[in-house]
Amino acid sequence: MTEPLVRPRRKNPLKKTRVPLLPQGVRSRTALGLTEAAAEGRFRLQVCADCAAVIYPPRDACPRCLSARLPFRDVDNRGTLLAETTIRTSTDVYFRERMPWRIGTVQLDAGPSIVAHLHGDLREGERTRLALKLDKSGQAIAVALPVEDTPNMADDPQWRELTCDPKFRRVLITDGRTAVGQALAEACSAAGASVVFVGVADPWKPFPGEERLRKLERVEIVALDLTDTISVNECAGEYAPRVDILINTAEHVRTGGIIERKGLTVAREELEIRYFGLTRLAQAFGPVLRARGADGVNSAAAFVNLLSVYALANWPAYGAFSATEAACLSAAQSLRAELRPGGVKVLNVFFGPLETEWYQAVPPPKVAPSALANATVRALQQGLEDVFVGDIAEDIRGRLAVSPKALERELGS
Amino acid sequence: VGTRQPYDGVVVTAPVTVPYRRYSTNTAHWWVGRAVHEVLKTAGLKSADIDGLSLSSFTVGPDTAIGLTQHLGLSPRWLDHVPLGGASGVVALRRAARAVQCGDAEFVVCVAGDTNQVDSFRRMLSTFSRFAQDAVYPYGSGGPNSGFALITRNYMKHYGATREDFGKICVAQRDNALKFPHALMKKKLTLDEYLGARAISDPIHLFDCVMPCAGAEAFLVCREDVARSLELKSARLLATIERHNAFPEDPIQYRGGWVLDIDEFYGMAGVTPDDVDFVQTYDDYPVICMMQMEDLGFCGKGEGPAFVRSHTLTADGSFPHNVSGGQLSVGQAGAAGGFLGLVEAVRQLTGETLGASVPDAKVGVVSGFGMITYDRGLASGAALLAGGTA
Numbered sequence: 001m002t003e004p005l006v007r008p009r010r011k012n013p014l015k016k017t018r019v020p021l022l023p024q025g026v027r028s029r030t031a032l033g034l035t036e037a038a039a040e041g042r043f044r045l046q047v048c049a050d051c052a053a054v055i056y057p058p059r060d061a062c063p064r065c066l067s068a069r070l071p072f073r074d075v076d077n078r079g080t081l082l083a084e085t086t087i088r089t090s091t092d093v094y095f096r097e098r099m100p101w102r103i104g105t106v107q108l109d110a111g112p113s114i115v116a117h118l119h120g121d122l123r124e125g126e127r128t129r130l131a132l133k134l135d136k137s138g139q140a141i142a143v144a145l146p147v148e149d150t151p152n153m154a155d156d157p158q159w160r161e162l163t164c165d166p167k168f169r170r171v172l173i174t175d176g177r178t179a180v181g182q183a184l185a186e187a188c189s190a191a192g193a194s195v196v197f198v199g200v201a202d203p204w205k206p207f208p209g210e211e212r213l214r215k216l217e218r219v220e221i222v223a224l225d226l227t228d229t230i231s232v233n234e235c236a237g238e239y240a241p242r243v244d245i246l247i248n249t250a251e252h253v254r255t256g257g258i259i260e261r262k263g264l265t266v267a268r269e270e271l272e273i274r275y276f277g278l279t280r281l282a283q284a285f286g287p288v289l290r291a292r293g294a295d296g297v298n299s300a301a302a303f304v305n306l307l308s309v310y311a312l313a314n315w316p317a318y319g320a321f322s323a324t325e326a327a328c329l330s331a332a333q334s335l336r337a338e339l340r341p342g343g344v345k346v347l348n349v350f351f352g353p354l355e356t357e358w359y360q361a362v363p364p365p366k367v368a369p370s371a372l373a374n375a376t377v378r379a380l381q382q383g384l385e386d387v388f389v390g391d392i393a394e395d396i397r398g399r400l401a402v403s404p405k406a407l408e409r410e411l412g413s
Numbered sequence: 414v415g416t417r418q419p420y421d422g423v424v425v426t427a428p429v430t431v432p433y434r435r436y437s438t439n440t441a442h443w444w445v446g447r448a449v450h451e452v453l454k455t456a457g458l459k460s461a462d463i464d465g466l467s468l469s470s471f472t473v474g475p476d477t478a479i480g481l482t483q484h485l486g487l488s489p490r491w492l493d494h495v496p497l498g499g500a501s502g503v504v505a506l507r508r509a510a511r512a513v514q515c516g517d518a519e520f521v522v523c524v525a526g527d528t529n530q531v532d533s534f535r536r537m538l539s540t541f542s543r544f545a546q547d548a549v550y551p552y553g554s555g556g557p558n559s560g561f562a563l564i565t566r567n568y569m570k571h572y573g574a575t576r577e578d579f580g581k582i583c584v585a586q587r588d589n590a591l592k593f594p595h596a597l598m599k600k601k602l603t604l605d606e607y608l609g610a611r612a613i614s615d616p617i618h619l620f621d622c623v624m625p626c627a628g629a630e631a632f633l634v635c636r637e638d639v640a641r642s643l644e645l646k647s648a649r650l651l652a653t654i655e656r657h658n659a660f661p662e663d664p665i666q667y668r669g670g671w672v673l674d675i676d677e678f679y680g681m682a683g684v685t686p687d688d689v690d691f692v693q694t695y696d697d698y699p700v701i702c703m704m705q706m707e708d709l710g711f712c713g714k715g716e717g718p719a720f721v722r723s724h725t726l727t728a729d730g731s732f733p734h735n736v737s738g739g740q741l742s743v744g745q746a747g748a749a750g751g752f753l754g755l756v757e758a759v760r761q762l763t764g765e766t767l768g769a770s771v772p773d774a775k776v777g778v779v780s781g782f783g784m785i786t787y788d789r790g791l792a793s794g795a796a797l798l799a800g801g802t803a
Contacts, residue, residue, distance in 0.1 A: 023551050024539055031547040057548035057787055063661065082665050083570070085555070085562035087614045091535040092554030101553040105563045105788060107664040115552050115563070115788055124566070141551050 002120055005155040007168050007194065008297040020293035020342045021094040025137030030058040033072040034140035038132035039385035043077040045112070046070040056112040077130045079108040081144055084124045094136070101158065106130060106144050116142040119159055121150040133162040133383055136293070136343035138336070154381060163383035164301035164345055167192035169244035174226060174281060176200045177207045179356050180306065181249035183373035188247075189216050191377050194298065197239055199224025201231070226250050226277030236284035241292070245380065246285055247304040250277045253358035257319030270324040278305070278328050282335055290342030302345045302380055305332045306372070309350040309393040313400055315411045336385075347385060349376050352392025365391045419681055423510040424637045424647035425798065427455040428759040430767075432595050433628030433744045437528045441473040441747075442484055444526035448629035449485055452522050456633050456645055465491035465521030465634075467509050469501035469748035471537055472527045491518035499695045499783030500655070501525055501751035502630075503794035507653040509634040519635060526629030527747025534625045542786035549787060555614045557697065558622055560785050562614040565700040567665045569616060574718040576616060579699035580607035582734070583620050583741055585726035586696065590738020592728075593768030597626060597744040620741070621698055628746030630756045637802070646763035648798040651682035651776075655794040666789035669782060671708040679710065682797040686710045689797075690774040691733035691761060693754030695782040696741050701790070702734070705780045709795060728769035736761060736769055755779045755796065762800035775800055 027035065030046075037044035046055040048062040049069035061068060084104035090096050102118040106128055114130060122128055128144040135141045143162060146153070154165055171188045175181045176198035188196045196219045200207070203223050213219060222239060225231040252273040254266055261267070282303070292300035310318060311325035329348065336346040353359040355366045367390035375389040388394050399407045429451040431444055445468065453460065466489045468478035476484070478494035491512045495501045502525065509521035538556045540546060553559055568574055584604050590596035602620060610619035633645075640647040654677065656670025671678075679685055686709070694705040703717035711732070712720040724732035737743060737757040740750045758777040760766045771777075781794040 024546070024554070025551075026539075027547050028543050057544045083563040083567040085559050085566060085614045085617070086612070087553040087555035087559045087562075088611075089558065089613045090554045091538055091556055092550075095554045101555075103552045103555070103559060103563075105567070105665050113664045113788060115549060115560075117552060124570075135551065137551070139551065 001150060002152040002156045004152045005168055005297060017292060018294045018296075020136070020291070021097070022137040022341070022343055023092065023094045023135050025139045027139050028058065030060055031140070033058060034132055035134065035138075037072060038134050038140035040387065041382050041384045042074060043130060043132055044072040045075050045110070047073040047075060054108070054111040056114050075110045076108070078147070079106045079114070079128055079130060081105070081118070081122060081124055081126055081128050082107050082113070084118055098161070104144060114142050116144040117158055119143060119145045119153065120156040121146045121153055134345065134385060135162060138340050138345070164245060164347070164380040165191075166245060166377060166380055168194050169298050169301060170195050170197070170242050171245045171247060172197045172199065172239060172243040172285075173247050173249050174199045174224060174277075175249045175251070176213055176221060178249050178251055179209070179369040180251065180354065180372055182209045182213050183369040184247055184249060184376060185213060185216055185219050187370070187373040187377045189218050191381070193218065195220055197222045197243065199235065201225035201227075226280060227272045229280050232280040232284045236288070240285050240288040243285060243289070244292070244298050244300050245302045245304065246281065246289065247306070247376065248278060248281055249306055250274060251306070252321070252324070253318070254321055255318055257316045258323070261320060267320055270320060271327070274324045275327045275331065278331055282331070286335070286339060289344050290339050293342030293344050300342065300344050302347050303335060303339060304347045304349065304376060304380070306349050306351065306376070307332070309352050309388065309396045312350065313396060313404065313407050313411055345383065345385060347376070347379055347387070349379060349387050349389060350393045350397070351389040352396070417677070417681065420510045420514060420650040420653070422637050423514050423634065423650045424640050425506060425632050425634055425650060425759050426640050426645040426647035426763075427452045427633040428756040428765070429455060429631040430595050430756060431526070431629040433597055433626045433746050435529070435597060435624065435626050435744070436531060437627030438530070439528055439627070441470045441526055441528045442476070442481065444528055444627060444629040445470065445473065445481060445524050446485055448524045448526055448631035449522055452524070452631045452633050457643055458520060460486055461488070463487050463520050463522055464489050465509060465512055465518030467493040467495055467505040467521060467523040469495045469497065469505060469525035469751060470527050471496075471498070471747045472533060489518070491521065497751065497783055497792045498748060499697060499751040499790070500781035500792035500794045501748050501783070502753075502755040503653060503779060503781035503796050504655055504792070506632075506634060506650065506755060506796055507655055507794065510650050510653070513634050513636060519639065521634040522631060523634060523752075524629065524631040525748040525752040527627060527749055529625050529627040529747070544787035557785055558617050559614040560788060561698040561700065562617040564666050564789070565616055565698060568667055568700050568704070571667065572715040572718060574700070574703060576608060576618070577604065578703070578718045578721050579621060580604045581721055582699040582702050582726060583607055586735045586739045587742045589728050589736050589769050590742030593737040593743065595767065596738045596742050597624060598738070598742040617698065623697060623740040623745035623750070626744035626746050628744065628749050630746070630749040630752035632752070632756055632759060646765060648759045648762040648800055651684065651797040651799050652678050653794065653796045654678045657793070658791050659793065667704070668714065669704060669708050669790065670793035671705065671780070671795055675708065675710050678795060678797065684776055684797065689776050689778050691728070691736055691758070691771040691777045693735055693758050693777065693779045695751070695754065695780055696735055696739040697745070697750070697782070699741070701782055705782065709778060709780060728771050733771045736771055737767070751781055751783060758798050762798055764800070
């Protein structure tokens with residue numbers, strides 16, 4: 001049974017912060033199909049389109065029929081742990097400081113044998129379910145879990161290397177005036193975060209939900225105005241060394257396309273709050289997050305972007321808004337590469353129209369702020385990199401995968 | 414199944430070892446050069462006489478065999494590069510034998526050499542193969558120790574092998590090595606020391622692991638009458654086999670490719686396992702030795718543990734095994750580890766031993782195994798050699 005995590009003590013400021021190291025992140029191009037699946041929490045392997053063989057490690061020819069048609073498909077993740085070993089000596093600096101480390105050979109019911117990391121509650125000979133996860137290098141690895149959930153299983157040290165669990169971590173939510181920001185504060189608090197800092201611009205100005213927010217356990221309101229570089233820098237100066245997960249909840253939703261909106265005032269506001277706000281956060285908090293990626297139980301773990309799914313394909317009814325979201329998505333991709341040396345994940349949460357006043361005229365289905373918040377916390381607990389929340393987001397994603405051009409026409413009609 | 418031609422008239426001679434060193438500042442080219450030079454000296458040949466070259470090396474990059482012809486000043490008409498690790502000795506011999514037999518070359522020098530610089534082993538592990546890069550190295554980076562730990566663990570569970578059984582193999586090899594001047598391990602090893610050693614990747618402990626080092630091994634392949642005219646003692650090649658990626662459906666490795674070809678192996682030579690005076694298995698880990706004892710026909714599958722318990726495994730005892738100490742005691746000089754058993758077998762059969770001698774050795778089996786690119790060794794091979802004349 002997994003030993004429950006112990007709440008980390010206050011850090012001794014004289015102690016050296018451990019430099020983040022990464023496991024080897026080099027993969028063949030074909031193996032990146034596993035990374036794609038892991039980013040979304042799917043278990044996918046190559047399945048031969050001609051003979052249905054399930055293939056691992058990733059290949060460019062089917063070992064049974066030599067077909068080159070080897071798409072990644074969802075496959076049954078169940079299997080048996082045939083043999084295990086506890087590695088006590090490693091040539092790699094990342095693993096060296098994490099010894100001992102358990103791995104094992106899992107025979108999947110679907111066919112292939114997979115060498116996998118082992119969850120601490122799994123024993124040789126037992127049935128297992130495999131998951132694909134992103135390790136600190138950002139690349140996919142397979143991890144074998146007990147078939148049934150076990151007590152405290154999320155606290156297993158090998159597992160926790162793969163997740164961004166808010167438990168005992170310190171979270172910064174950048175805008176507490178929004179319904180989503182407030183829902184996230186509640187969800188993170190409930191998930192066991194040590195403290196949830198909630199940024200509010202001009203905190204002396206009252207706002208709906210404030211009373212409830214202030215009453216939440218372990219929630220602390222801090223002054224933070226994402227449109228003001230000085231404010232962001234001051235907040236970072238005070239709190240950055242104590243922020244392990246940053247969730248950017250800034251939003252600015254306005255209807256209308258590009259032509260009908262006269263002038264640049266609204267567009268500038270959108271960019272100021274969303275794109276430049278993200279940039280300010282990244283510049284102020286990014287370097288500290290990246291330096292603290294291996295800082296113990298409450299190491300820096302994630303930078304979370306809440307993005308409209310229309311970042312992926314413009315919805316002209318909210319055309320200018322979609323364009324700003326696309327800019328944020330592009331910045332998030334850059335952030336991913338920039339934070340990777342610290343082993344810090346960038347989680348992008350894509351959502352459709354919300355149950356908020358700014359989507360008043362949009363018909364359902366819509367996403368409740370609490371649903372978005374809970375999905376975000378779950379994604380952190382699972383260590384995901386891309387999640388789609390709600391029916392609209394899933395729908396857009398599915399249609400985009402089939403035909404970007406068809407989706408463009410459909411969204412614009 | 415067609416019948417393969419025998420290797421009549423082909424011999425192996427001029428067995429050469431360039432003494433190993435734990436670490437070397439020299440390049441693989443230096444080690445290969447020393448070995449080829451030593452073969453020429455032993456055989457009384459000049460560079461111009463060498464018309465065939467076969468090279469095995471992990472660390473000679475970016476060069477391959479062709480680059481070495483210019484580097485060493487050789488102009489062969491037959492050239493081979495055998496990047497097969499532990500199987501490279503048997504495979505190099507097998508190919509060279511056909512070249513000599515068919516007249517494509519008269520003198521083939523087969524050489525394996527590797528350097529070992531302070532960080533070269535780690536760098537080799539992470540880039541050993543695409544599957545290692547994608548599906549092994551990111552899993553704890555335990556190197557071959559952790560891969561073979563899984564194979565060992567599975568074998569122990571299924572066939573009841575114990576650490577004492579593996580220890581017996583290692584201790585016997587150390588006894589053999591104490592007489593072999595080139596062995597890096599010069600201290601006696603007791604079973605208690607073996608059992609008490611620190612764990613590396615359970616159930617693999619320190620003395621189950623070979624020590625990576627720098628070194629080179631080489632031999633010369635030519636016709637028997639040519640060897641005789643040079644007054645060289647030689648060993649005749651009775652049979653060889655080679656098999657790669659056998660049994661891909663086995664979920665975890667418990668047998669190797671020898672199983673598929675073993676009848677033909679002894680059939681071609683006209684001998685049985687009972688006629689064999691000593692066996693040189695590939696000993697990257699003792700479980701692989703046990704697997705070879707089974708798969709080469711000295712006992713049945715799963716009988717390895719009992720077989721080991723009932724023999725001394727020492728050069729002067731019953732079932733002489735890895736009589737110069739094997740890689741476990743001599744050191745693993747990269748691809749030269751795939752030559753070690755073969756070179757020593759030639760010495761035993763020609764009576765030119767440097768250390769322990771198997772009394773009255775007439776027939777020896779040399780086995781090769783190598784290239785764990787994902788979860789199992791892919792290459793396997795074996796050669797039957799005999800002393801004396803046909």
